[in-house]
Amino acid sequence: MDFNKLYIIPIIFLVFFYCSKGLSFEYIIILLIITLVFVYIIIQYFFDNNLATYITFLALLLNCFFSFYNKDWLIFIIMIILLVYLSFFKIEDMLYNLANLFYNRANNFSLMFCNWAIKFDVNQADIFKLKGDILLEKEEYEGAFECYKHVLYFENDSNTINDIAVSLEYMGKYDEALNYYDNSLNINPNNVLTLNNKAILLIKLKRYNEALSLLDEVLDIDENNKTAMENKEKIINKKN
Known part of the structure; x- marks a missing residue:
């Protein structure tokens, strides 16, 4: 999903939020334009798209709690709908990014998010590559080998074949590892x-x-x- 389409979420939220405050239509339009321009500048110049998505998600979640506390049920229902909407379209990216965030910091958590991503059918080469790297560091070489082999379904490139060779080498299968190293070099000498x-x-x-x-x-x-x-x-x- 194109990230730019996610701008509809804060737009909808802001319109309902300003309306709930009893502001005039003209004033709402002015505030909306100023706010969106400011948000756009912040996102483009200081954050990447993934972080911006998390900020949007967190803002919706906080407003969900505030609206529930203040018994603004219309706003609360809208927040729930928008949270579900955002989660539905971005759950794959969120799980991968969380797995990547914990990589080399807390690999058990990273592995957990990798497994969740795979359960959600995140069939991206990156998630299997990341899981393979984690398993290799944990000296679970056969698991790493299987992950790297799975990456070949998406990317039959020199680096992927090199990863397979490395896992075979750690498993003590030197002849097979040499064959894969040769295959890697055949693609990219x-x-x-x-x-x-x-x-x-x-x-x-x-x-x-x-x-x-x-x-x-x-x-x-x-x-x-x-x-x-x-x-x-x-x-x-x-x-x-």
């Missing part, structure tokens, strides 16, 4: 992340010459790549 990851696995397998060749490729692409330089130094030290 200059994928520095995959080149480095494959080189690290080759070092683990003591295939130093092959690893050096890959690290040289990385340094040809990015001469200041710290990972490649450190691993190249490790190989040279091992050979000496």
